[in-house]
Amino acid sequence: TTRIGLVDIHQKLLASAELPTCAERSAGEIIEEIGERVLSMLAEEGIEMDQCVGVGVGVPGTIDRRRGVVVYSNNIRWKQVPLAELLGNHLPLPIQIANDADCVALGETVAGAGKGYQNVVMITLGTGVGGGVILSGEIVSGSEPGHMVIVEDGEPCTCGRCGCLEAYASAAALERAVKQATGRELSPEAIFAGAEQGNEMLQKIVNDYLHRLGTGVVNIVNIFRPQLVLFGGRIPVWNETFLTSIREKVKKNCFGGEMTELPEIEAAALGREAGMVGAASLI
Numbered sequence: 001t002t003r004i005g006l007v008d009i010h011q012k013l014l015a016s017a018e019l020p021t022c023a024e025r026s027a028g029e030i031i032e033e034i035g036e037r038v039l040s041m042l043a044e045e046g047i048e049m050d051q052c053v054g055v056g057v058g059v060p061g062t063i064d065r066r067r068g069v070v071v072y073s074n075n076i077r078w079k080q081v082p083l084a085e086l087l088g089n090h091l092p093l094p095i096q097i098a099n100d101a102d103c104v105a106l107g108e109t110v111a112g113a114g115k116g117y118q119n120v121v122m123i124t125l126g127t128g129v130g131g132g133v134i135l136s137g138e139i140v141s142g143s144e145p146g147h148m149v150i151v152e153d154g155e156p157c158t159c160g161r162c163g164c165l166e167a168y169a170s171a172a173a174l175e176r177a178v179k180q181a182t183g184r185e186l187s188p189e190a191i192f193a194g195a196e197q198g199n200e201m202l203q204k205i206v207n208d209y210l211h212r213l214g215t216g217v218v219n220i221v222n223i224f225r226p227q228l229v230l231f232g233g234r235i236p237v238w239n240e241t242f243l244t245s246i247r248e249k250v251k252k253n254c255f256g257g258e259m260t261e262l263p264e265i266e267a268a269a270l271g272r273e274a275g276m277v278g279a280a281s282l283i
Contacts, residue, residue: 005276011111023076035090054094054283058103096282105132107278113269125233129166168212171234214249232268
């Protein structure tokens with residue numbers, strides 16, 4: 001899905017729309033449709049082009065921000081696509097692009113749970129483990145927290161390596177562990193709820209899951225020393241069991257422990273708006 005948002009100078013989302021990306025099409029066709037939909041949205045909202053200061057775009061994959069090029073995106077099958085140039089043919093405005101997870105992190109920092117912080121790590125727990133790093137208010141491009149190895153020669157990961165954080169801490173990994181143990185397909189919310197209600201099998205799976213995730217978070221904190229770590233995605237990250245476990249893991253295992261300034265651990269606030277707000281904030 002492609003999401004398009006109209007964002008004002010106060011990082012407030014004024015209007016939004018969604019359309020299927022249909023990744024089997026060429027990059028040119030997709031970009032043309034996006035440009036046309038943006039023009040339609042501006043007309044619907046009564047906003048002239050000269051009232052717009054620019055266009056920000058978040059894209060999954062490896063991004064060359066300086067050239068405005070999507071170097072490689074497996075999700076939409078793009079290689080070396082000059083996105084800024086092609087979109088500029090439809091929208092005569094300054095255009096900036098970045099990785100979509102970086103945009104989510106930036107959105108939360110400027111207008112969500114990270115507002116008021118300069119150094120924030122955002123971790124998204126979905127099909128994979130995504131994330132973005134904001135230091136001194138700026139995106140640190142290219143970070144891939146899901147692909148640090150936390151178990152040598154461990155579970156195979158979709159990236160081709162073994163033992164990655166993503167192989168243990170994604171929502172998909174949690175669901176897979178439950179199905180292997182119980183034969184049942186449960187959502188992450190149902191898994192956490194069952195564990196809290198006393199199901200011993202689900203309790204063990206949730207504890208193992210949080211232990212692995214906590215290991216990854218400790219590594220990230222030791223490297224970046226953020227003021228705040230935010231979580232979003234399909235895992236119920238607002239759940240107190242989740243937050244308490246990660247907080248305790250960080251407190252116990254980060255280098256220097258309580259003698260150092262440890263980050264706050266919180267749930268993200270903007271949900272699906274974060275990426276659009278963050279993309280707009282690239283301008």
